Amino acid sequence: MKLTALLAALVMAGSASAAAPLAGTNAPGFHRVMLGDFEVTAISDGTVDLPFDKLLHQSADVTKKALARNYQSVPTEASVNAFLVNTGGKLILVDTGAGGLFGPTLGKLLANIKASGYQPEQIDEIYLTHLHPDHVGGLATNSQLVFPNAIVRADQRDTDFWLSQANLDKAPADSKGFFQGAIASLSPYAAAQHLKPFKGDTELAPGVHSTSSYGHTPGHTIYTFESKGKKLVLVGDLIHVAAVQLEHPEVTIGFDSDAKSAAGARAKVFQAVAREGALVGAAHLSFPGLGHLRVDGKGYDWLPVTYSQLR
Numbered sequence: 001m002k003l004t005a006l007l008a009a010l011v012m013a014g015s016a017s018a019a020a021p022l023a024g025t026n027a028p029g030f031h032r033v034m035l036g037d038f039e040v041t042a043i044s045d046g047t048v049d050l051p052f053d054k055l056l057h058q059s060a061d062v063t064k065k066a067l068a069r070n071y072q073s074v075p076t077e078a079s080v081n082a083f084l085v086n087t088g089g090k091l092i093l094v095d096t097g098a099g100g101l102f103g104p105t106l107g108k109l110l111a112n113i114k115a116s117g118y119q120p121e122q123i124d125e126i127y128l129t130h131l132h133p134d135h136v137g138g139l140a141t142n143s144q145l146v147f148p149n150a151i152v153r154a155d156q157r158d159t160d161f162w163l164s165q166a167n168l169d170k171a172p173a174d175s176k177g178f179f180q181g182a183i184a185s186l187s188p189y190a191a192a193q194h195l196k197p198f199k200g201d202t203e204l205a206p207g208v209h210s211t212s213s214y215g216h217t218p219g220h221t222i223y224t225f226e227s228k229g230k231k232l233v234l235v236g237d238l239i240h241v242a243a244v245q246l247e248h249p250e251v252t253i254g255f256d257s258d259a260k261s262a263a264g265a266r267a268k269v270f271q272a273v274a275r276e277g278a279l280v281g282a283a284h285l286s287f288p289g290l291g292h293l294r295v296d297g298k299g300y301d302w303l304p305v306t307y308s309q310l311r
């Protein structure tokens with residue numbers, strides 16, 4: 001056989017076996033790290049495309065340029081993360097994803113909790129950073145408790161605000177859904193005496209406390225976990241867009257109830273966690289949303305956690 005004919009035969013043989021379809025899915029959405037004796041599992045609820053050029057309180061052009069420098073564009077695929085912490089004494093879930101409230105690309109929390117090795121019945125307590133739909137939607141399905149044994153905790157400022165029928169009635173049409181989502185998600189827990197709001201900074205369990213960081217919502221709260229000298233701060237929605245708000249923490253977003261307070265809360269918490277070297281977990285930074293903040297000029301660098309086999 002001539003060389004050209006041999007090559008042609010090889011190419012044909014190669015093409016006949018190169019037809020595997022694309023797999024099209026990613027790894028199960030959980031990522032685990034240790035914090036002293038506590039086991040921390042970031043749980044993905046999925047991702048959602050958001051128009052940050054329209055949502056952030058700065059010119060669309062400036063946002064698009066910042067995203068482009070970070071190899072991102074608009075709309076931007078944003079993560080929705082929750083965190084499951086096993087303290088040895090309690091299994092605690094912080095935030096619950098969107099359930100069915102925010103479109104078909106979210107609502108994967110329950111499947112990913114199971115993939116991570118836990119069952120919803122095992123969860124003892126649920127701490128909510130705030131009552132927006134992408135944080136409470138996973139609590140209930142058709143008015144049934146998804147976490148039947150869990151006590152739900154949140155700052156009373158948020159439960160008073162979002163669970164109020166009067167506030168729902170007077171809300172503009174385009175924001176009524178936020179109130180309806182919170183009411184639908186939390187009412188089953190209230191009816192079962194499983195909703196226990198707290199007021200401001202509170203010790204919730206050994207090594208676990210809440211700290212008020214009001215602004216994004218009236219009762220937005222961060223949660224700190226401490227074990228063997230290690231500290232994790234779950235900052236909820238203190239940041240939405242790493243490509244913009246790390247370099248410019250002063251930039252706020254349309255979802256904020258009180259943008260000025262939200263920016264103040266971000267500045268205060270970011271300074272503290274960077275100074276202390278605390279591990280940070282964020283609801284909307286790229287999954288798993290776990291890493292450290294390091295001061296860089298007037299802003300911050302984000303250092304994602306490194307992978308560990310937990311040996």
Ligand SMILES: [Zn+2]
Pocket residue numbers: 132134135237283284
């Ligand atoms: Zn959120």
